[in-house]
Amino acid sequence: MRADFEHASPAPSGSSARSGRSPDGSETPARHAEHDTGIQDYLSDDLDQLRQRLNAATTALLLVDESQQYLTARAARGLEEEVRQGSRVPIGLGFAGHIASERRPLALDRIDSATVVNPLLWRRGITALAGAPLMFEGRLLGVVHVGRLTGSPPFSPAEVEELVDEADRIARRLTEWRGQVDRAAASALQEGLTPRLPRVQHLDLAARYVPSSLHGVGGDWYDVFTLPGGSVGFAIGDVMGHGLSSATVMGRVRSALRAYAIEDDDPSSVLTRLDRKVQHFEFNQMITALYGILDPRTGQISMSSAGHLPPVLVPASGPVRSASVAVDVPLGVMPSASRRTTYETLGVGDLLFLYTDGLIERRGGDVDVAQLQLMSVLAGAADVWAEIACADVMSALVDMDSDSDDDISVLALRRLVDSARKR
């Protein structure tokens, strides 16, 4: 799904609920802090230019951290200690903290413990400071400030105006940088997490993952693994949102599902446990997932769906249909949602096709029409290799000429021979 909770919470001032760590210390999407270490290099010229234009001895960039409660020094000129010491200022306190909470520029011509939180600033001999918020699309990213040493004049209102312009430019550069880093990290993560399909006797497996052309990788995943006792667990899911934050949540959810799956042979109870984990540790996430267990010997399937689209069942002969599976609420939506397991049988040569909504959801397109198209493509792929079925679907439904908002995952499982009868 192409939804993103990261910036969607309410933003009362000083609230920690906007995003990031929730008060109980639960896991949150990885944000940018850990990647901002390279920012000093990326913004090096910008900081020099800023210092020159404003005739300043020092400049520092402080960014809002994961908790949304502190500013942390990330890049500086003439104040490098600030970054090395990892200086932190609570939003709302002191010079930078005040600029952040008020979202307005500020100039100071008295620097001491009464006006400034960070002792580095007055120890360094700074006698005048001017700072401005770094804003991008209405969101606060941090604060930039410039300082002058003993004997220099304070910053004039015109100079503060100039600083505000510079802050806008730096905020844009910063956003660009984070976009690049996020995309690179997210795609490395997706790649690392893409499972190798296991070799299972009497089972023919294939899968595809395609990132969105607009947003890169997202929170989709698929998984197939063997279970103790000879059955096979299969899953497909979609963490709302895109980019690094969704990909990291996806990684945690996927491995949690595996952990519950080897302990429990009822899909609805695996998803119930997973839901509890998501609600406890993942702040403001909504996830759709389908988990099923297939016994390749008998073709017996049990499945449970947390808001996920039902798979398509493609019999070796006979009409294609939606697999019957009761759709319960997605993960992360409400405490103690009731979940059901539904049973199906996969005959010899039958194929079960699972997918995420990126395959059929197009802006301006009709989901029902796309779903019918999917069924008819699959009808033409009865009793063919799973790889071929996937290829047919992708070439028919994935439009390479238009931008896609959402990532796409598909997974196909086909039963090869009736080993139960053979034995």
Place this chain on the structure above:
Amino acid sequence: MELNVAVELDARDRPVLVVGGAIDLATRERFLDRGYEMIKTSTSDEVLIDLAAVTFLDSLGIGALVQLNRASAEVNKTMVLRNPSERVRSLLRRIGLDTAWPIE
């Protein structure tokens, strides 16, 4: 696409958040802001949201509804959706959300 949000009073003088247009990436934040405001200020124990004029709702919009539902529950209020179009209704059904909250 545009989003229109306004608070109106229903026949029983209760505030209703009347939403029209699209709830998607572009409008989600504004929809949420108005929703949270409604939850905070309304004295009723129901948070009424009228979706009759919603023409587009994607998974982002659904995510926003889920968040408002959660925020309502946190202050012991119930979010109630009113008059969703057949399209919106079937979308909610498709992802198992038609039983997550009252729909009138």
